[in-house]
Amino acid sequence: MFQFTTPLTADEHNIIADSKRVIYDGFRQALDEGVPSPRAGILVDEEFGASILRDAIGRGYATALSTEKSGSDESDFEYGARFAEHIESFGLTFANVLVRYSPEGGAEFNGRQTARLAQLSDYCRTADQRFIFELLVLATPAQMDRADGNTQIFDRRIRPGLMLQTIRALQDAGVDPDIWKIEGLDRREDCLRVVEMARRDGRGHVSCIVLGRGADEHKLARWLETAASVPGFVGFAVRRTTFTLSTTRISARSSRTIPRAANA
Secondary structure (H helix, E strand, C coil): CCCCCCCCCHHHHHHHHHHHHHHHHHHHHHHHCCCCHHHEEEEEEHHHHHHHHHHHHHCCCEEEEECECCCCCCCCECCHHHHHHHHHCCCCCEEEEEEEECCCCCHHHHHHHHHHHHHHHHHHHHHCCEEEEEEEECCCHHHHHHCCCCHHHHHHHHHHHHHHHHHHHHHHCCCCCCEEEEECCCCHHHHHHHHHHHCCCCCCCCEEEEECCCCCHHHHHHHHHHHHCCCCEEEEEECCCCCCHHHCCCCCCCCCCCCEEEEC
């Protein structure tokens, strides 16, 4: 966004932190103007948003902490082996991890990521810490060739199947989040299959939410309308997408999830 390079200067750090504070101020204004507090949550990283998290926790808001290292294609912990200390220092509602994954990607790459993610999942289960898994299924060159280079064809015909493969592979490796944060899907039948996969083998408490993925308002509204008709999809989270919350509604069906999450 700011085209900064690391290491950041103190002024650059403050600029980024201030931009996240603007988002948080907007979140609080939305609550003041009628968004139900039990249906809202804020996600932010520790480096630039520690004060936001502490303020939100103090006000009783649902909170989620990004645990991954920002800007890395391969998911790794921001604070390495000390990730658990940083989660525990806040008293969060959720730990969140963003992962870029393709089941047809490199086996070594996927194996390294999966081992770390299983470690995070094991910690959350042991510590009774709720856990959100934000899944980005990226297209490989071969997959784009199968889609004739068309991202819309990839999204509609290829990505849903890759999502199912990914969720199953991660579950089999011991990665068991409470919530799967899923890129928007165009077809209701794909939403149904994702929920079925997320809840297989006794995982009935698991829910899904829609990830905005920077889509325009019209496309996001269609994704939300599609997902809202599927039990198991309980809300949405947005980062880059800008839209009016009142134009779309989605019902909360589980007290264990964040129906609407703002991402700072």
